[in-house]
Amino acid sequence: NLAGFFLRPGYGAPGDKIRLDKLWKELIAPPRDDRSKSSIMPRFVESGAEFWILWRRVSGGLSSNQQQSLFDRIRNILLPIPNKPVAKPLQNELVEMWRAAASFERLDLKTKENMGNALIRSLKKTPLPPYLFWSLTRLASRALIYGPLNSILHPDIVSQWVTRLLEFQPSHVSEETTWAFCLSQMGRITGQRALDLDQDLRDSILTKIRDKKIPAEWIKCLEEFVPLAKESQSNLLGDSLPVGLRLYK
Numbered sequence: 001n002l003a004g005f006f007l008r009p010g011y012g013a014p015g016d017k018i019r020l021d022k023l024w025k026e027l028i029a030p031p032r033d034d035r036s037k038s039s040i041m042p043r044f045v046e047s048g049a050e051f052w053i054l055w056r057r058v059s060g061g062l063s064s065n066q067q068q069s070l071f072d073r074i075r076n077i078l079l080p081i082p083n084k085p086v087a088k089p090l091q092n093e094l095v096e097m098w099r100a101a102a103s104f105e106r107l108d109l110k111t112k113e114n115m116g117n118a119l120i121r122s123l124k125k126t127p128l129p130p131y132l133f134w135s136l137t138r139l140a141s142r143a144l145i146y147g148p149l150n151s152i153l154h155p156d157i158v159s160q161w162v163t164r165l166l167e168f169q170p171s172h173v174s175e176e177t178t179w180a181f182c183l184s185q186m187g188r189i190t191g192q193r194a195l196d197l198d199q200d201l202r203d204s205i206l207t208k209i210r211d212k213k214i215p216a217e218w219i220k221c222l223e224e225f226v227p228l229a230k231e232s233q234s235n236l237l238g239d240s241l242p243v244g245l246r247l248y249k
Contacts, residue, residue: 007019007020007023007057007058007061011060011061011146016061017061020058020061020062023058024062024066027051027054028066028069028070048089048090048092048093049090049092049093049095049096050096051096052093052096052097052099052100053096053099053100055070055100055103056096056099056100056103056238057237057238059100059103059104059105060105060145060146062104062106063106064106064107067104067105067106067107068104068106068107068108070100070101070104071101071104071107071111074097074101077089077094077097078097078098078101078115078118079114079115079118094131095129095130095131098129098131098135099131099134099135099138099238101115101135102115102131102134102135102136102138102139103138103237103238105138105144105145105146105147105151106147106148106151107151109151109153109154112139112151112153113153113157115135115139116136116139116140116153116157116161119132119135119136119139120136120161120164123164123165123168128175133175133178133179133181133182134178134182134238136161136182136186137178137181137182137185137186137235137236138236139153140153140157140158140161140182140185140186141185141186141188141236142158142185142186142187142188142189142190142195142196142197143185143188143190143228145233145236145237149192149195152195155194155195155196155197155198158186158197159197159198159201161186162183162186162187162197162201162204162205163201165179165182165183165186166183166204166205166208173213176212177212177213177214180208180209180212180214180218181214181218181232181235183205183208183209184205184209184214184218184219184221184222185221185232185236186205187201187202187205187222188221188222189202189221189222189223189224189225189226190225191225202222205222206219206222206223215229215231217229217231217232218232
């Protein structure tokens with residue numbers, strides 16, 4: 001956990017790749033004397049939620065193959081197959097599994113779509129899973145933190161999720177805030193027509209959240225293109241950035 005805190009966000013500083021490669025070899029790569037085992041078997045016992053907090057914090061420095069390797073460990077937990085039993089983790093570990101997986105912006109689009117659909121189905125649960133809106137925001141945001149443009153979900157898919165979210169009624173202030181942030185990032189204007197939602201749908205989002213007690217930037221990004229503010233970056237990362245580090249796309 002401490003390693004993830006010091007290495008966050010996994011890129012942007014000289015030597016980050018070297019440090020992450022060493023971390024990967026220590027925690028993920030098999031021991032040198034047993035190369036017959038799968039490359040995704042850990043060298044050391046995973047420490048529950050802290051293991052996934054670590055990889056969420058440094059996800060921006062992981063390759064697509066590394067992100068896929070980590071996701072494959074928890075695929076059957078996050079996207080269970082009907083009638084196939086799976087060991088359930090503790091609640092706090094499940095939360096961090098979802099948050100880590102949603103942070104893997106280099107995962108393939110179909111996997112992201114399946115994760116998003118699973119989260120949307122969870123809107124029916126009472127109480128809501130604590131990871132729901134944050135994870136959905138990372139998966140469906142129009143402006144990724146570090147991922148390439150071809151890792152952004154198609155607006156038609158995101159539009160379906162927005163429609164479901166617009167029907168949702170938050171039950172308390174904290175839930176309302178995360179719900180509103182999720183909607184604002186899903187409808188955020190990028191200036192690229194292939195990524196932006198339809199104007200009518202953005203107007204519907206504005207109607208829903210304009211009178212809420214939320215930062216002005218969440219409203220403004222639905223009306224015009226604005227760079228991702230530092231506060232929104234921190235919300236999306238789940239952590240503040242190290243002092244002096246600024247992320248650019």
